[in-house]
Amino acid sequence: MQVQKTKHIEALTTNYAMAYAVKAVDVDVIAVYPITPQTTIVEKISEFVANGELNAELIHVESEHSALSAVVGAAATGARVFTATSSQGLELMHEVLHIAAGMRLPIVMAVPSRALSAPISIHGDYSDLMNARDTGWVIYIAASAQEAYDTVIQAFRLAESVSLPVMVSYDGFLMSHTVEPVELNDEEEVRKFLPRALRPYTLNPKRPVTMGPLASPDWYYEFKYQQVLALKEAYKVAKEVDSEYGRRFGRSYGVVETYRMEDADYAIVAYGGASYGNARAAADLARERGIAAGVVRVRLYRPFPTADVLKALDSVKAFAVVDRAIMFGSPAEGPLYKDIAAAMYMHGIDKPALGVIHGIGQRTIYVEDMYKIYTMLRENPRKEVVFMGVRV
Numbered sequence: 001m002q003v004q005k006t007k008h009i010e011a012l013t014t015n016y017a018m019a020y021a022v023k024a025v026d027v028d029v030i031a032v033y034p035i036t037p038q039t040t041i042v043e044k045i046s047e048f049v050a051n052g053e054l055n056a057e058l059i060h061v062e063s064e065h066s067a068l069s070a071v072v073g074a075a076a077t078g079a080r081v082f083t084a085t086s087s088q089g090l091e092l093m094h095e096v097l098h099i100a101a102g103m104r105l106p107i108v109m110a111v112p113s114r115a116l117s118a119p120i121s122i123h124g125d126y127s128d129l130m131n132a133r134d135t136g137w138v139i140y141i142a143a144s145a146q147e148a149y150d151t152v153i154q155a156f157r158l159a160e161s162v163s164l165p166v167m168v169s170y171d172g173f174l175m176s177h178t179v180e181p182v183e184l185n186d187e188e189e190v191r192k193f194l195p196r197a198l199r200p201y202t203l204n205p206k207r208p209v210t211m212g213p214l215a216s217p218d219w220y221y222e223f224k225y226q227q228v229l230a231l232k233e234a235y236k237v238a239k240e241v242d243s244e245y246g247r248r249f250g251r252s253y254g255v256v257e258t259y260r261m262e263d264a265d266y267a268i269v270a271y272g273g274a275s276y277g278n279a280r281a282a283a284d285l286a287r288e289r290g291i292a293a294g295v296v297r298v299r300l301y302r303p304f305p306t307a308d309v310l311k312a313l314d315s316v317k318a319f320a321v322v323d324r325a326i327m328f329g330s331p332a333e334g335p336l337y338k339d340i341a342a343a344m345y346m347h348g349i350d351k352p353a354l355g356v357i358h359g360i361g362q363r364t365i366y367v368e369d370m371y372k373i374y375t376m377l378r379e380n381p382r383k384e385v386v387f388m389g390v391r392v
Contacts, residue, residue, distance in 0.1 A: 025190060139302040
């Protein structure tokens, strides 16, 4: 299989990169409702539709709940669908998130993550996404505009392969509204990567079926267990899709990305663009100062890539997990930290692991903050949760 040779590079925000990916995928139905910092995704898509560059039905709805409900209905008929939201919009969708996953619909949704009210914040953290982590959706967290573009295309392939909805998330404002060079694929090649396939069960008057009906206690549990199995399958398929995408287009990311981990004694585990970028810079700084530092980035968050994370952390003496969301009342308080702690416990692994909460409400994360984490791991490795960058 030949790698695409022609390169077309545009300077795009991550939001615009998402819109270009949706156009390349040739979706049928997009439901739109504005919310900061998501709005420019659907504005750009609506421009594509108005200009005749994308032959799709663009539905203007009255709320985010309606946006997801509209694409649920469209996906149930067999249409290829997309929507996007953020923050309170994702919370308003929450009921329908479970419906989309339970009906096994291949919906793709972009979520430039943003802090939740109250108090009102229009700035970025991952509070919204982490509230949706256990709804049965596949969840990716991208770290660059290029990766976000590529991941949306992969997400449609994955969603249609395992019959599950997929979210593609990234830093609100820090990525959604900043411009980076993005290599755009030839749209014909994208559509070859995403061939149209008839789904076995869709709403069709000529072949009536019932979708999402009342399930008695005799069967409800089995439906939920099928979702468990589908997510386990999605872990494997996500790797296969990423590998094939790399062969076709020359870019792949894995489900977990590592930086300078070959001989690292201490590691920071992070997600998203700002945390990962600063952690890499801090790892370079730490190595200049005699600390063998590395970074692990979780790209596929659900299903949780347990085997890949544990492999990446296998040889370190201690590690820290930087979360940009708070699990209020939890003994772990950081959602990714809790996932990794549970994975290690279940596999009989005992390592010093520092939980760090930072960047809440887009509080600035400095490279020196990340460097300080490495010094904490080297000087006094212990299991605890630290709220970094907060005034107390």
